Amino acid sequence: MAFVGIVLISHSSHIAEGTKELIRQVMKEVPIETAGGTDEGEIGTSIEKINAAIEQANQGEGVLLFYDIGSAKMNAEMAIEITGRDDLKLIEAPIVEGSYVAAVEAGMEKNLDEVYQSVTRSFGKKQ
């Protein structure tokens, strides 16, 4: 069985790992990968980490990417462009609350568009 994957892009590795931990309690199988902090382990994001996470999370069903604030979004967009794939979607939704919903939806074998729609319906847009 293959699932839509989830990538958690956060300025803080703690936020990304904690969110994964929260999701893992309820969803064991859905691929969740984190890209938290810079390559140096500082606060920030890393295109290389994002790319590696996308790679790991994609089981062929595509990947939904969550980010926390501002500049993480730009790095996420760059990473997506670099892959040249069209089965990746960056979503404007709360990273913790949104990815939890997404993981449950993905676990019900919804496809990428369906998961995206469910999360979008559940939350207002980010600032």
Next chain:
Amino acid sequence: MAFVGIVLISHSSHIAEGTKELIRQVMKEVPIETAGGTDEGEIGTSIEKINAAIEQANQGEGVLLFYDIGSAKMNAEMAIEITGRDDLKLIEAPIVEGSYVAAVEAGMEKNLDEVYQSVTRSFGKKQ
């Protein structure tokens, strides 16, 4: 100078600590307290931790409480009731993104209602 305080209530101590770390980069003075995980350090929330965090965060300007998902909200409400104070507000907003906005607003010496309104304006309701 006294600021509105912020309490981060999360099922995961990592989420709470990571969010605090993210905020601390931009706001050094605003009181931010975490209540992450259960008393046993497992995933969940603890009324005692929430109460202690409220106590610590209140400089006399009141406290805004953020939670991550579902049951954390009930524990937060109980904790607020237990204190019997009326300068505490639980907010329905994304824990990471919302508390970041709140911290910046609090740092500009806005009062509790103003901070609450700013965050609410910036985000849709939670699920």
Next chain:
Amino acid sequence: MELDVLKTVEWMEQTNEKMQAKKDELTTLDQPIGDGDHGINMARGFQEVVNKLNDTEYNEVSAVLKDVAMTLMSKVGGASGPLYGTAFLKISTAVKGAGTVERDLFAKALTEAVNGIKQRGKATEGEKTMIDMWSPISEAFQQASDFRPEDMMEAAQAALESVKELEATKGRAAYFKEKSVGHLDPGAVSTFYLFEALADVWKGDN
């Protein structure tokens, strides 16, 4: 039915025994539509309740139940903590001053408990939560004056059957929407055991 301090403590002890015995079952029920910790939460919570009760002298049923409430609230990490906690707090308040709690008073207290849970969880009947066990049991209590433990358990059993077919709209199970249909609600099942323990204590009444 006559709950005095001793009987109340016994009720909690029997409940704890059941929660320990059913720990895995409750956890398993919480896996497909939750986070798989309800058995752990209940077993820990009621163990702490029993520890607390054994360490304390009580003059009043109300005081016992207040400690039950406080312990559950602080020792259960999940949603069931504040919910059971609120329920016991409401019962405690409703029976305040009574040396022994008779059926009518208990029936009244149960109504308060159900309202408390509803308020705390912002939920109502039919949302596939423990309310769908507490509420019908409370209802049953309000009726016949010759109400027996067997009648209570009959109501509980019937409730259990119908909970299964509901779709969850509150709590973690709500994330699963229509997929929650066909599963039992773990909180409804632990509530079943709570009242089963009460029935056992009650049956031994005389």
Next chain:
Amino acid sequence: MELDVLKTVEWMEQTNEKMQAKKDELTTLDQPIGDGDHGINMARGFQEVVNKLNDTEYNEVSAVLKDVAMTLMSKVGGASGPLYGTAFLKISTAVKGAGTVERDLFAKALTEAVNGIKQRGKATEGEKTMIDMWSPISEAFQQASDFRPEDMMEAAQAALESVKELEATKGRAAYFKEKSVGHLDPGAVSTFYLFEALADVWKGDN
């Protein structure tokens, strides 16, 4: 103005020196309306750029600038990474095939860079970002054919003054809304130094 491989590398080396020298200043500017890391980001990013350029042989200006872009993107943790990265990538693409880059071609490349930054940051002029430095400098380049480094720096200086009075509506400074007025934008200032380094290299042209 004539940028060949050597001059381009020199431009980056001089930029790096400035970023190292201005590291604290840029960081300080990023404190009241940001997260206080812009100097650290720029110093690290351009140090890595210089390391990369010194380790590599280049035949073309475009290739130098592509490595600049890639290095900044991957080594700067903040918003300025993808933004500067995109700018240099656009310039690199625009000058592809040219052995030396003359003023006209560079002017065209700058237009592309500004568009790239705008697209990447979903921002435009007047939002108190580095765009408010890149854009007027690019504008200035498009005009007089006897354009000199002094003219470029004059445009840059004028831009710096007006950035201060803008209210931020993009990036981290936007969280501060009206409180951002009266502060310089760190990204605009680092952009100022980037072009100051270009002016220095350019002045040494003959």
